[in-house]
Amino acid sequence: MLLRWLAPPDVRGAMLGDLAEEYQLHARRSRAAADRWFWRQVAGSAAPLTTVWLSDSVTGRWLVAGLLAALLYVWLVAWDIWVARTGAGWAAQGTGPENLLMVRLVYFQLYLCGAAIGGAMACLAARPIRQPFRASSVRLLVPLCAILLWVLANRLQTPAGQTAWAYLASRTLLTVPAVMLGMVLVRPRRQNGPNDHG
Amino acid sequence: MKSKYLGEFEMVVLGAVLKLGDGAYGAAIRQEIELGSERSVSIGALYTTLTRLEAKGYVGSRLGESTPQRGGRAKRYFRVTDAGEAQLRRSFAALNRMLEGVL
Numbered sequence: 001m002l003l004r005w006l007a008p009p010d011v012r013g014a015m016l017g018d019l020a021e022e023y024q025l026h027a028r029r030s031r032a033a034a035d036r037w038f039w040r041q042v043a044g045s046a047a048p049l050t051t052v053w054l055s056d057s058v059t060g061r062w063l064v065a066g067l068l069a070a071l072l073y074v075w076l077v078a079w080d081i082w083v084a085r086t087g088a089g090w091a092a093q094g095t096g097p098e099n100l101l102m103v104r105l106v107y108f109q110l111y112l113c114g115a116a117i118g119g120a121m122a123c124l125a126a127r128p129i130r131q132p133f134r135a136s137s138v139r140l141l142v143p144l145c146a147i148l149l150w151v152l153a154n155r156l157q158t159p160a161g162q163t164a165w166a167y168l169a170s171r172t173l174l175t176v177p178a179v180m181l182g183m184v185l186v187r188p189r190r191q192n193g194p195n196d197h198g
Numbered sequence: 199m200k201s202k203y204l205g206e207f208e209m210v211v212l213g214a215v216l217k218l219g220d221g222a223y224g225a226a227i228r229q230e231i232e233l234g235s236e237r238s239v240s241i242g243a244l245y246t247t248l249t250r251l252e253a254k255g256y257v258g259s260r261l262g263e264s265t266p267q268r269g270g271r272a273k274r275y276f277r278v279t280d281a282g283e284a285q286l287r288r289s290f291a292a293l294n295r296m297l298e299g300v301l
Contacts, residue, residue, distance in 0.1 A: 048243045
């Protein structure tokens, strides 16, 4: 069942047929040995087939993109909380408008750095995927999923006194370019190399 | 994207397909590798590699006959293309050059 789901569609029938054929051969000698052989095959096949499924199937790519976007979002929220707490400390040191402007400037600089680091982390996390990251649609799906999560989460935590959509738009305008910049900075530059392993 | 050289397992798989000739289908290739290299190979890892090699143009495939032992499923026969054979020679030569004087 697991192999049927994970196997590439064009070789699925042949692969399951090979498994059935070899199982019959083993079962002639011993049913128990044949069962053990079968489960070893399933266990050994799961990892390579899952890797291919994650990189080649639409569902697999969305799953990877969703997980990476969630990781990115958790990182940005943690960063946001840390900066807000530190910023509150600076703000308490002075009450003038210059101090408030300074706090906001530092806040946005740190926020952009956090988004860029988050994008870089998502890009690096996607490297183990078999296909080159730049050729993979995951690269496009991650920011898309991040924006969706961002919109959903910010709908719940928009500060009082601000227009929800203006707040969301300003946050999105800040976040997406910074995330993309982080992803571009750590993208693989080498196009060819002896990096294929069976 | 084609790599300059084949991976070690890709070389083993291409070698097994070449050795089996017209009878190279999944189960036979898997058994040939297990006998020849004394290593355990899962059918999933084998098909993953064969699919990748086919995408690179190093092997071709055709559907064959089905048998009751296979639950009525057809065999898929593989053959090494000219490009695959040339790439195998190139990768093997590179490995030999690398190990010359070491082993």
